[in-house]
Amino acid sequence: MGSVSADQARLEAAAAELGFDAFGVASIEPELRREYYLRWINDGQHGEMSWLERNNERRLQPSAILPEARSIICLGFNYYQPDPPRRGRIAKYALGKDYHKLILKKLKSLCTVMREEFGSDQKPYVDTGPVLEKPIAEQAGLGWQGKSTILLNARHGTWLFLANILTTLELEPDTPAKDRCGTCTRCIDACPTDAITAPYKLDARRCIAYLTIEHKGAIPIEFRRGIGDRVYGCDECLDVCPWNRFAKLTREAKFTPMPHPDLIESLELTQEQFDEQFAGTPIRRLGLSRWKRNTCVVLGNVGNTDDLVTLKKMALSDDELVAEHASWAIQEIEERNRH
Ligand code: B12
Ligand code: SF4
Ligand code: SF4
Known part of the structure; x- marks a missing residue:
């Protein structure tokens, strides 16, 4: 050979x-x-x-x-x-x-x-x-x-x-x-x-x-805390x-x-800004809604009371997926701050 x-x-x-x-x-x-x-x-x-x-x-x-x-x-x-x-x-x-x-x-x-x-x-x-x-x-x-x-x-x-x-x-x-x-x-x-x-x-x-x-x-509740940051x-x-x-x-x-938006900026992105920010990256395929969903979970795990204003806005979002995860994050942050 x-x-x-x-x-x-x-x-x-x-x-x-x-x-x-x-x-x-x-x-x-x-x-x-x-x-x-x-x-x-x-x-x-x-x-x-x-x-x-x-x-x-x-x-x-x-x-x-x-x-x-x-x-x-x-x-x-x-x-x-x-x-x-x-x-x-x-x-x-x-x-x-x-x-x-x-x-x-x-x-x-x-x-x-x-x-x-x-x-x-x-x-x-x-x-x-x-x-x-x-x-x-x-x-x-x-x-x-x-x-x-x-x-x-x-x-x-x-x-x-x-x-x-x-x-x-x-x-x-x-x-x-x-x-x-x-x-x-x-x-x-x-x-x-x-x-x-x-x-x-x-x-x-x-x-x-x-x-x-x-x-x-x-994201099933049982895994949200494990997701961490x-x-x-x-x-x-x-x-x-x-x-x-x-x-x-x-x-x-x-x-x-690449320079990525921080967690709060991520929640405030419009569709246009998301598309532009993540063009040519694997994150683009995730889509804006799931990017915000994930960001809410992370804020629920690592966020503090300063993040609550934006999260409360998100909890009223027309996007039900984002709204539900934002509500969860608010509860988690508030619970941490009670202790
Ligand atoms: C589906 C998929 C996923 C799924 C499932 C992952 C998985 N482990 O199967 C999810 C979304 C979870 C995933 C996650 C990730 N993925 Co992925 N994923 C794939 C994809 C597209 C197919 C893999 C697949 O067919 N899985 C099915 C399982 C059953 O197959 P398998 O893991 O190969 O399983 C074999 C072994 O388990 C083995 N086996 C069974 N019993 C035993 C016993 C012994 C002793 C041994 C040795 C083996 C063995 O037999 C199985 C069947 O042949 C491949 C690309 C590709 N086309 O292969 C990329 C790929 C595996 N992913 C990749 C990467 C980088 C990741 C992540 C690190 C991404 C990240 N950072 O978030 C994580 C790592 C998670 C992990 N621990 O595996 C790389 C891995 C590179 C590498 N060096 O191995 C790949 C190869 C993509 C690429 N082209 O580079 N991924
Ligand atoms: S950490 Fe690395 S070396 Fe250790 S069991 Fe896992 S794959 Fe193997
Ligand atoms: S990628 Fe993370 S969650 Fe998936 S098997 Fe590895 S450590 Fe576990």
Whole structure:
């Protein structure tokens, strides 16, 4: 397979040139723990993410996506940066510009190199395709799925975005990475809503990332206090992971944190201001109503009596979702101040 490994070295160099921090190859028939996935869906642990119920013949068998495909190239992109000081945290992945567009563009450039130099066909994916990116990355040697279910890389810790290219090139699969969590349980212990119900098992319905990003309606009362100061997403199980001791700052300038409105300004945003403020960021897709919903929950947890004026205005909002969460926040602040 001499010529095959020559292709691989060239592809790895091209990926590094495009800014990718990790590169590996999985076979087109990777081990995906299909049974687990199907049970997870069957138990309803995906909540309202009904798209995870669809396309499972492709998700659980990548060769069905591109029948001539022979290999999967798996890529990682470091997005680590420390949290900027702000009342109300935003998950690190969403502090700057949206990664989907940026990474897809890089994947397409790599596909062009492959087509031009080797004549192969490719299908690139980042996040949104019917692809189980973490188990594939584990198979491609990029790291192992930790007890938080996140893919850990020995050099970059938990902070790699994952992406894939299905290709008709016959490449040499890498050796799957070994689990190096050992006896550690920090992520499980730190999760504020007990969403990691057992090692390697996550109930999305309890996860703050799901509740603040994917969930459409009212946030169940039982999880509101656990959300703490997290307005959008959650990094708790990543932040505490000891493998992050080697993490380095991302090299991508587009991930630099944008200036975000503070909590009270967030509640006062008009639709136009929201659209302008969050254009090109993952938060834009959340929409104004849910941004305000989340902000109310955070104010309920970290706010003080100075915040009550704005919250009382919000409690009268025509948007019932916002009004109900604002009323909850008022009660929480008043209760704290009575003690
Ligand atoms: C749906 C989804 C979510 C859901 C569900 C998360 C989850 N853990 O499943 C929610 C909204 C909660 C979510 C949250 C987050 N997400 Co998300 N999410 C996805 C998405 C689109 C699909 C994942 C999926 O299919 N989940 C279904 C479950 C059943 O699959 P799985 O976790 O891969 O499960 C396997 C393991 O549990 C394994 N397994 C089962 N038993 C055992 C036993 C052992 C011993 C082992 C080792 C494994 C194992 O088998 C399962 C099936 O194959 C992927 C992108 C993609 N296309 O893959 C991004 C992705 C996983 N998310 C990502 C990120 C960054 C996040 C957040 C950190 C965002 C944030 N800061 O708020 C959080 C992290 C929360 C967490 N602890 O997982 C990144 C993770 C990168 C990485 N290095 O791993 C991905 C890969 C997106 C990307 N392209 O970079 N996410
Ligand atoms: S992202 Fe937050 S809520 Fe979700 S599993 Fe990790 S620590 Fe728990
Ligand atoms: S915190 Fe510990 S158990 Fe959790 S993923 Fe990291 S090393 Fe594994």
